[in-house]
Amino acid sequence: MTTGDITETSQTVAAGQLRTIIERIERLREEAKAIGDDLKDVYAEAKGNGFDTKAIKTIVKLRTMDQAERLEAESILDLYKAALGMV
Structure with a gap:
């Protein structure tokens, strides 16, 4: 394995790790938005019940x-x- 191969492999691994991190962040943001929507619904229900x-x-x-x-x-x-x- 040459130095160029090692560098290319390192970059590929780093790119894969970065992609995984970004996808996790995106998924968590989607979940947070869904939770936020659920909270709005609960507060609307509470308000509808006079609270x-x-x-x-x-x-x-x-x-x-x-x-x-x-x-x-x-x-x-x-x-x-x-x-x-x-x-």
Whole structure:
């Protein structure tokens, strides 16, 4: 095998790896779009049933936080509301 053959083989392998990575990214983007569409449908269903979607989004966000993080966020929000005379 010559140096040229090794270089060509390396380029072929690299091109194959790059193609695989790009195809995986494209597939994941398609899946993410499908999930986004599903989320829109669920929020539309919630709204159709009379629920406030903004409140639901807030609850979902709060549920992703651990208790200490959530309490800190709520304390900061309360502090800011008090500073602005909103409580």
